[in-house]
Amino acid sequence: MRGLRIYAIAYLVFLYAPIFLLPLFAFNDADIIAFPLSGFTTHWFEELTRNAALQAAVRNSLIIAASTAVLSTILGICAARAATMADWPLKRPMMGLIMLPLVLPEIIVAVSLLVVIVQVFGLGLSNATIIAAHTLICMPFSIAVLNGAFQNLDPALEEAALDLGESRWSAFRLVILPLVMPGIISSLLISFTISLDEFIIAFFLSGANPTMPVYIWGLLRFPGQLPVVMAMGTILVALSIILLTIAELMRRRGLKRAGLKDTGGFL
Amino acid sequence: MPGFFVLLRIVLQGIKPDMLRGRLTESGKRGLVLISPPFAYALLLLAVPLATILLFSFWTQDYLTIDTTFTFSNYTEAFGDPLYMALLRRSLLIAGAVTVVTVLLAFPIAYFVSFHVQPSRKSLWLFLITIPFWTSYLIRVFLWKVILGYNGVLNSSLIGVGLIDEPLSFILYNANAVVITLAHAFAPFAILPIFVALEKIDRSLLEASLDLGETRVTTFLRVTLPLAMPGVVAAVLIVFIPTIGDYVTPRLVGGPDGLMIANMIQTQFLKLNNAPMGATLAILAMLSVTAVSLVFIWLNRRWLRGPK
Known part of the structure; x- marks a missing residue:
């Protein structure tokens, strides 16, 4: 099966082609993004530290992503825990609605929320509106990650804690929470990453303060600023790889703790 | 809104009779309580907005005022x-x-x-x-x-x-x-x-x-x-x-x-x-x-x- 292996490597080249170019242009000493490269510079990274508007956008995005991660993980814990319980009326349609954003084009979520917030309630757009929308689209991902963690739990452990006199809440806090912690951390990281990179919804719902992708979108029309965008992209790639590696290690540790075999991937 | 009541009836028919008579298991009850916050969230920020744009699609807009007469003209x-x-x-x-x-x-x-x-x-x-x-x-x-x-x-x-x-x-x-x-x-x-x-x-x-x-x-x-x-x-x-x-x-x-x-x-x-x-x-x-x-x-x- 040598042909298949060659194809796999060619495919990886296709997947990584744009990402390889990113650092090339970030360190390239030219205003335009094209070959041939002209020389090495760290100028664009220095520019990055001086650009106040960009820093504000980054700060904004970090606040939004962190709030989204926490909210969607908390709601995800509720839903994933509920999914392990016995049936109640309308369990499937309820779960279906919560998971619906997975199969809904993002622009639909964006415009429907825009209409409700602006035209119906007459509210202004702000970071809060983006957080609300991002939580909605991250929740299904959190649930998918947490479902695995909660389904791997041995119910006997909670029963034992209850028999030994713990209340439901303290049994949850002392027994269940530590066991599902790797799942919670993966859920936090995945929602954080999705929110940080989300553009379509943020573009519709951002108020006076743009998020980082919205700011980048604006820059893409001013070619002079593009190398700065490349520099920032490089930093982002490095950061996401670090975050993802942590998430992956956490997931593996969680599997090991639950005594399961590794079956691969986050999704 | 007769459509709403039809929908409500269909939904209620999906509930098995013994569930309504309070025979929900202890675990089922806790499940229902736990699912409420995420479900309410999805209802408020997804179902309601989707229903709203459906409604909007039957309205018209003239510059800034929205005319709420029901019409198929957009379609x-x-x-x-x-x-x-x-x-x-x-x-x-x-x-x-x-x-x-x-x-x-x-x-x-x-x-x-x-x-x-x-x-x-x-x-x-x-x-x-x-x-x-x-x-x-x-x-x-x-x-x-x-x-x-x-x-x-x-x-x-x-x-x-x-x-x-x-x-x-x-x-x-x-x-x-x-x-x-x-x-x-x-x-x-x-x-x-x-x-x-x-x-x-x-x-x-x-x-x-x-x-x-x-x-x-x-x-x-x-x-x-x-x-x-x-x-x-x-x-x-x-x-x-x-x-x-x-x-x-x-x-x-x-x-x-x-x-x-x-x-x-x-x-x-x-x-x-x-x-x-x-x-x-x-x-x-x-x-x-x-x-x-x-x-x-x-x-x-x-x-x-x-x-x-």
């Missing part, structure tokens, strides 16, 4: 205007092409990782496949523009090698560029479900098929492929549905011939200030996506039935 306008219909048709065609290309390119990779990579190294491969996907989407799309451009990376290297004499122009600012860029953006979404389906295949079935005289090719076609179909169907839907709603890629690399319905929805809402028309187009886009998806699922129903 007649949408169906009558060749521009809207052309955009919708093109969106479905491009999304279809993106889906076919993405899934065809992804299948051999999923197959390779599942069947030809040692079990201990499978998660490393999956990790390698998912990493590019977690980097800024906007920047990735922009870099495709750099790669595919007239003086771009691809053209300069092809000329450098001597394969072509002048730059290829059919790869940027048209539908081809949209297909290439999106096939890249959705690659992991297509690979993972197919991989999961392939992993589930009992390898002894393949041995049995070979023992019974099938060749490798016929074994693949008659055993592996049918068993992998649920994953392929999932991959198709996961790629097709969000592609319809994309407006970044068409705007950046699509040129005038690559624009899609989402670009028009965006224009209606943010530039023309015509929310009802935007809502109508959003509803039409959603309906066509749902219709295509349901037909696709129906066509593949015989592969999707689980083992009896």
Whole structure:
């Protein structure tokens, strides 16, 4: 099966082609993004530290992503825990609605929320509106990650804690929470990453303060600023790889703790 | 709103009688309590907004005032205007092409990782496949523009090698560029479900098929492929549905011939200030996506039935 292996490597080249170019242009000493490269510079990274508007956008995005991660993980814990319980009326349609954003084009979520917030309630757009929308689209991902963690739990452990006199809440806090912690951390990281990179919804719902992708979108029309965008992209790639590696290690540790075999991937 | 009561009745009929008589198990009750916050959240921020744009699509807007008389005029306008219909048709065609290309390119990779990579190294491969996907989407799309451009990376290297004499122009600012860029953006979404389906295949079935005289090719076609179909169907839907709603890629690399319905929805809402028309187009886009998806699922129903 040598042909298949060659194809796999060619495919990886296709997947990584744009990402390889990113650092090339970030360190390239030219205003335009094209070959041939002209020389090495760290100028664009220095520019990055001086650009106040960009820093504000980054700060904004970090606040939004962190709030989204926490909210969607908390709601995800509720839903994933509920999914392990016995049936109640309308369990499937309820779960279906919560998971619906997975199969809904993002622009639909964006415009429907825009209409409700602006035209119906007459509210202004702000970071809060983006957080609300991002939580909605991250929740299904959190649930998918947490479902695995909660389904791997041995119910006997909670029963034992209850028999030994713990209340439901303290049994949850002392027994269940530590066991599902790797799942919670993966859920936090995945929602954080999705929110940080989300553009379509943020573009519709951002108020006076743009998020980082919205700011980048604006820059893409001013070619002079593009190398700065490349520099920032490089930093982002490095950061996401670090975050993802942590998430992956956490997931593996969680599997090991639950005594399961590794079956691969986050999704 | 008679429709609402009909809906309510259907919903109530779904509740089994003993559940209403308080025979909900202890565990079921706790489940209901736990699901309430996420469900209320989805109800308020998803179901209500979707119902609202449905309502809006039957209203009209004159500059800033919204006329709330019920009318089908947006729909007649949408169906009558060749521009809207052309955009919708093109969106479905491009999304279809993106889906076919993405899934065809992804299948051999999923197959390779599942069947030809040692079990201990499978998660490393999956990790390698998912990493590019977690980097800024906007920047990735922009870099495709750099790669595919007239003086771009691809053209300069092809000329450098001597394969072509002048730059290829059919790869940027048209539908081809949209297909290439999106096939890249959705690659992991297509690979993972197919991989999961392939992993589930009992390898002894393949041995049995070979023992019974099938060749490798016929074994693949008659055993592996049918068993992998649920994953392929999932991959198709996961790629097709969000592609319809994309407006970044068409705007950046699509040129005038690559624009899609989402670009028009965006224009209606943010530039023309015509929310009802935007809502109508959003509803039409959603309906066509749902219709295509349901037909696709129906066509593949015989592969999707689980083992009896």
